[in-house]
Amino acid sequence: MKKLCFAVVLLCATAGYAMPIASSARSMVPSEIQQMIGVDYRALKDSPTAMALKQQVLPDNLKELETALKGIGIDTEHDLDQLNFASFRTEKKGIQTIGVAAGSFSAKAVLKKLKLKKIAATKYGTASIYPMDNGLVMTFMDDNTLAFGTEASLRSALDTRDGKRPSLDSNPTMTDEMAAVDSAPVWSILDQKGTQAMMFSALGDAAKVADYETLKKRILASRYTMNFQSGVNFDLSVLTADSMTAATLSTIVKAGMLYKKMNASPIEKTAIDATTVDSDSSNVQLHFKSDDQKFQSLMHSPLFAAVSH
DSSP states (O other): OHHHHHHHHHHOOOSSOOOOOOHHHHTTOBTTEEEEEEEEGGGGGGOHHHHHHHHHHOOHHHHHHHHHHHHTTOOTTTTEEEEEEEEEEETTTEEEEEEEEEESOOHHHHHHHHHHTTOOOEEETTEEEEEOGGGOEEEEEETTEEEEEOHHHHHHHHHHHTTSSOBGGGOHHHHHHHHTTTTSSEEEEEOHHHHHHHHHHHHTHHHHHTTHHHHGGGEEEEEEEEEOTTSEEEEEEEEESSHHHHHHHHHHHHHHHHHHHHTOOHHHHHHHHTEEEEEETTEEEEEEEEOHHHHHHHTTSHHHHHHHO
């Protein structure tokens, strides 16, 4: 799932602004959300950099997703407008993931093709669930929106929509994080455990030097956006318990960047120099900006290969 989420963020770029997540998609997200990603799929073909990224980092599981959608008559490059992924934690089955796709496809046309292929639905509550390729299943929310995932994850999402389990709206930390970014072309929110793990991985040896085990308890959540409107822009905000924690974490991140720079290639050093880190109240804010040419050079560096895989 981490590779899939990373690829989705990298592959989807836009020159405009995406619409906030549809209410039908939001209603299916459980309160135990780990990560949610929103992307504007329409503009993928409009960015040469995004297309180059697609060729380099597209993982097998994203290829399988595109294959599954094509198997029911949906062309991801022409028919999709918006794609959202949500991973959430469950006590018995661990992490589950659902996707919600919205676009110019028609439920009537897709269902007609399924009927011709003699693919029948099974009922779960009021929903009709259809099999897809690669072990996935899907159900239509309306004529232009469908939800998909494993059968267990889709049932969990439908239970959430039908009020049988708490929804995202009962998780104020994550709803606040989403409200800050969900009108961006590409956005993601990550819960406390996910953010703690992400920061530990990003800090590398700097996390070992600092008392990260104590600090991480005061890291609460994170959010980020990415677009290719004027070059490549990436903005990450990490929410902490207070301004002192944010300032300390900001200092550690800067130290980690200096450490990585010591052994970096010239293009990687350029990328590190193009990254700024500051703290604002209880948030640590990281911003990266590069032009398309420099970023495409960075894509072929060992540092990018390590991050993207």
